[in-house]
Amino acid sequence: xxxxxxxxxxxxxxxxxxxxxxxxxxxxxxxxxxxxxxxxxxxxxxxxxxxxxxxxxxxxxxxxxxxxxxxxxxxxxxxxxxxxxxxxxxxxxxxxxxxxxxxxxxxxxxxxxxxxxxxxxxxxxxxxxxxxxxxxxxxxxxxxxxxxxxxxxxxxxxxxxxxxxxxx
Numbered sequence: 270x271x272x273x274x275x276x277x278x279x280x281x282x283x284x285x286x287x288x289x290x291x292x293x294x295x296x297x298x299x300x301x302x303x304x305x306x307x308x309x310x311x312x313x314x315x316x317x318x319x320x321x322x323x324x325x326x327x328x329x330x331x332x333x334x335x336x337x338x339x340x341x342x343x344x345x346x347x348x349x350x351x352x353x354x355x356x357x358x359x360x361x362x363x364x365x366x367x368x369x370x371x372x373x374x375x376x377x378x379x380x381x382x383x384x385x386x387x388x389x390x391x392x393x394x395x396x397x398x399x400x401x402x403x404x405x406x407x408x409x410x411x412x413x414x415x416x417x418x419x420x421x422x423x424x425x426x427x428x429x430x431x432x433x434x435x436x437x
Contacts, residue, residue, distance in 0.1 A: 281377070323347070323407025329422055333415045342410045350403040354396055361392050 324347060326333070330340055368385045372378065408416060 323404040326407050326411070326419065329419065332422065333411070333418050335411075335415070339410050343407050346403060346406045346410070350399060350406075354399050357392050357395050357399075361389060361396075364388050364392070 323343070326335075327340065327343055327347075335343075364385070368381075372381055372385075408419075411419065
């Protein structure tokens with residue numbers, strides 16, 4: 270192999286590795302935002318495995334002793350957040366579909382991949398911010414005692430999760 274060819278291959282490998290590292294950093298947020306672990310409420314609302322949206326609070330309504338008014342308030346917060354984030358989720362999906370339609374995965378194009386990542390990143394950041402805000406709004410409905418109880422339930426869940434071999 271001639272030295273210029275080797276140099277080109279090395280540069281390509283560096284670009285591929287940098288892109289893969291970027292995707293690896295964004296993948297958890299993308300999965301979370303897509304609502305893969307939740308109950309279809311969307312990013313920032315489903316809770317997933319004690320996710321950012323506060324949806325887990327409703328799953329523990331009985332254990333936390335939530336009143337009917339608290340449940341109604343939380344459902345309203347989650348519904349409003351879902352409605353507010355829908356345009357962003359729709360744009361993410363449209364961008365992904367357009368990229369998949371135009372990109373040939375058999376021929377790596379670092380410029381196209383980087384442009385796609387740059388296009389999606391601000392939208393993902395917006396969804397993550399929204400998730401944190403939604404969670405704060407949901408937690409504000411709880412009494413201090415209920416919040417302490419929720420934190421205890423989370424700790425028990427985390428302890429259980431870590432005790433299971435082969436689980437992330």
